[in-house]
Amino acid sequence: MTTSEVPRPLRRDAERNRQRILAAAVEVFATRGLAATLDDVAHHAGLGVGTVYRRFSDKDALVEALFEDRIRALVDLAETACAAADPWEGLVGYLEAASARMAADRGLRDAVLSPRHGQVGVTLARAELGPRVERLTARCRDAGVLRPDVAGTDVATLLHAVQAAAEIGGTASPEHWRRTLGVLLDGLRPARATHHRLPGAPLSDEELHEALTLRRRAGSR
Amino acid sequence: MTTSEVPRPLRRDAERNRQRILAAAVEVFATRGLAATLDDVAHHAGLGVGTVYRRFSDKDALVEALFEDRIRALVDLAETACAAADPWEGLVGYLEAASARMAADRGLRDAVLSPRHGQVGVTLARAELGPRVERLTARCRDAGVLRPDVAGTDVATLLHAVQAAAEIGGTASPEHWRRTLGVLLDGLRPARATHHRLPGAPLSDEELHEALTLRRRAGSR
DNA sequence: ACTCAGCGGAGACGACTTCTCCGCTTCTGC
DNA sequence: GCAGAAGCGGAGAAGTCGTCTCCGCTGAGT
Numbered sequence: 001m002t003t004s005e006v007p008r009p010l011r012r013d014a015e016r017n018r019q020r021i022l023a024a025a026v027e028v029f030a031t032r033g034l035a036a037t038l039d040d041v042a043h044h045a046g047l048g049v050g051t052v053y054r055r056f057s058d059k060d061a062l063v064e065a066l067f068e069d070r071i072r073a074l075v076d077l078a079e080t081a082c083a084a085a086d087p088w089e090g091l092v093g094y095l096e097a098a099s100a101r102m103a104a105d106r107g108l109r110d111a112v113l114s115p116r117h118g119q120v121g122v123t124l125a126r127a128e129l130g131p132r133v134e135r136l137t138a139r140c141r142d143a144g145v146l147r148p149d150v151a152g153t154d155v156a157t158l159l160h161a162v163q164a165a166a167e168i169g170g171t172a173s174p175e176h177w178r179r180t181l182g183v184l185l186d187g188l189r190p191a192r193a194t195h196h197r198l199p200g201a202p203l204s205d206e207e208l209h210e211a212l213t214l215r216r217r218a219g220s221r
Numbered sequence: 222m223t224t225s226e227v228p229r230p231l232r233r234d235a236e237r238n239r240q241r242i243l244a245a246a247v248e249v250f251a252t253r254g255l256a257a258t259l260d261d262v263a264h265h266a267g268l269g270v271g272t273v274y275r276r277f278s279d280k281d282a283l284v285e286a287l288f289e290d291r292i293r294a295l296v297d298l299a300e301t302a303c304a305a306a307d308p309w310e311g312l313v314g315y316l317e318a319a320s321a322r323m324a325a326d327r328g329l330r331d332a333v334l335s336p337r338h339g340q341v342g343v344t345l346a347r348a349e350l351g352p353r354v355e356r357l358t359a360r361c362r363d364a365g366v367l368r369p370d371v372a373g374t375d376v377a378t379l380l381h382a383v384q385a386a387a388e389i390g391g392t393a394s395p396e397h398w399r400r401t402l403g404v405l406l407d408g409l410r411p412a413r414a415t416h417h418r419l420p421g422a423p424l425s426d427e428e429l430h431e432a433l434t435l436r437r438r439a440g441s442r
Numbered sequence: 443a444c445t446c447a448g449c450g451g452a453g454a455c456g457a458c459t460t461c462t463c464c465g466c467t468t469c470t471g472c
Numbered sequence: 473g474c475a476g477a478a479g480c481g482g483a484g485a486a487g488t489c490g491t492c493t494c495c496g497c498t499g500a501g502t
Contacts, residue, residue: 011447011500037490039451048450053492147404154400157386161401164385165378168424168432175421179375180382182419186368187408198400203390211389232469232478258459260482269481274461 018055020045025066029107031171034063034114036107060119067111068121074098074112075125078132088145091136091155092185096178098159103166103177113160113212130156130205147190151202158184239276241266246287250328252392255284255335257328281340288332289342295319295333296346299353309366312357312376313406317399319380324387324398334381334433351377351426368411372423379405 010018024045028036038059042049056062077097084090102109111122112129134152141148162181169176203211231239245266249257259280263270277283298318305311323330332343333350355373362369383402390397424432 008447013500014448017449038492039490042451049492050450050494051448054448059491147407150404154404157389157397157401158404160389161382161385164382168378168381168429170432170435172428172432173421173424176378176424178421179419179423180378183368183371183375183379183405183408185408186412187404187406196403198403200394200396200399202400203394203397207393208389211391211393214391234469235479238479259461260459263482270461271463271481272479275479280460 014055017045017047017051020047021052021055021062022066025062026107029063029066029110030105033106034110034116038062060116063107063111063116064119064121067108067119068125070101070105070108071112071122071125071129074101075128075132078129078136082132082135082139087136087139087143091140091146094133094136095155095159095162095181095185099162099166099177099181102159102163103169104174109163109166113163130208134205144190146188147198149197150188153203153205153208154198156208157203158188235276238266238268238272241268242273242276242283243287246283247328250284250287250331251326254327255331255337259283281337284328284332284337285340285342288329288340289346291322291326291329292333292343292346292350295322296349296353299350299357303353303356303360307366308357308360308364312361312367315354315357316376316380316383316402316406320383320387320398320402323380323384324390325395330384330387334384351429355426365411367409368419370418371409374424374426374429375419377429378424379409 009015021041025041028041028044032040038052039049041062042052045052052062056065078094081090081094084093102112111119112126116122130152133155137146137150137152137155140146141150162177162184165180166177230236242262246262249262249265253261259273260270262283263273266273273283277286299315302311302315305314323333332340333347337343351373354376358367358371358373358376361367362371383398383405386401387398
């Protein structure tokens with residue numbers, strides 16, 4: 001449903017270029033984030049900017065084409081994790097897999113963690129993430145394998161925190177975030193709650209959503 | 222030594238305006254970060270931009286005037302924490318205090334966690350932070366109150382991660398970061414032998430420094 | 443061969459910042 | 473009071489950086 005299939009089959013060379021653009025965009029966005037310019041992408045594909053703009057009306061259109069299914073894959077990941085035999089393993093597996101993908105792709109990181117109006121599909125897909133993380137968390141809490149004072153929104157925040165670590169590791173130490181995640185995971189076990197309860201209350205879903213949406217002047221366009 | 226004291230005492234109204242600028246800058250930078258424009262600051266002070274530029278040659282000059290001692294205060298905090306009777310309490314106290322200050326002041330956050338050439342004093346002050354955190358960490362490790370596979374650079378990374386949480390809380394939930402810090406602190410206790418060691422190796426000092434310096438296109442100017 | 447989809451990429455545009463300039467206002471010392 | 477230095481305001485010059493358009497040319501497809 002992205003675009004009606006009716007139009008016209010595209011000339012052979014044009015289709016080839018389309019693929020090149022997509023491939024270049026994947027690479028460029030992955031390393032430089034969504035802040036990369038379309039000029040960058042075009043040049044990386046060995047094409048002129050005009051060509052990119054003929055194929056994709058907008059920078060948003062390109063981003064959407066690239067990231068909607070990537071994000072949907074994260075949703076599937078969460079869904080699968082909900083079905084894991086061991087709730088804790090499910091949560092850990094999801095956090096690791098999701099973190100790994102976002103850490104390896106600055107563009108995905110931006111698409112998931114930052115806002116942007118106009119990217120309808122991406123936004124919708126992202127919205128499906130929250131409830132699943134919530135379920136994942138609730139399951140663990142019920143099973144007593146997660147400290148009871150952690151909410152789903154807290155886990156979302158933690159994911160953000162891990163990505164901050166990933167940003168520090170950058171491409172120089174692409175696995176550096178795992179250390180931060182490791183510390184966090186140990187801190188999430190119930191027995192580990194040595195001290196006091198976590199202070200304050202977790203963010204409500206609305207607060208979290210607003211925080212994520214309101215975020216950053218950055219991004220693209 | 223900021224500027225030689227010799228010049229001339231400044232007319233009374235000028236001095237008053239200077240104070241207004243400083244006060245406005247504190248406020249504006251705290252809420253909008255270093256990305257705020259000097260026009261913002263000037264307007265917030267009820268003055269024209271020209272006035273600000275007469276007093277401070279540069280945006281950097283203003284930032285420097287504001288944040289050098291703030292960062293130095295963080296250094297002092299770390300120094301004091303090193304002298305705490307209980308090493309763990311020292312570390313926790315430092316992390317909490319430093320996080321609190323940075324969470325409450327987006328400008329400070331930017332000044333400490335991001336780069337910027339030209340801000341000599343700020344950069345120097347920041348450089349003194351690393352070794353102290355290292356000492357703080359080593360003390361805890363030696364005392365066996367910190368998991369042995371955590372290095373000073375890891376703690377620095379964790380601080381970053383906490384600030385990511387702070388950014389989410391924003392001004393709506395200014396204390397939200399404490400929950401993330403809480404989880405992290407519990408995860409830092411010497412392994413009540415849950416899992417495995419933290420994966421990979423900690424960043425070296427140079428790697429961390431480079432990561433911090435190389436960071437972000439953002440900032441001011 | 444002919445023609446039209448497709449291409450390239452200079453540059454128009456717009457959004458933003460930083461910082462300057464200069465006529466006018468306000469102090470201050472005498 | 474008054475002269476004249478110090479200070480002020482804020483329009484706008486100048487620069488930067490992205491997005492996206494335009495149009496003459498190229499080469500695929502029949």
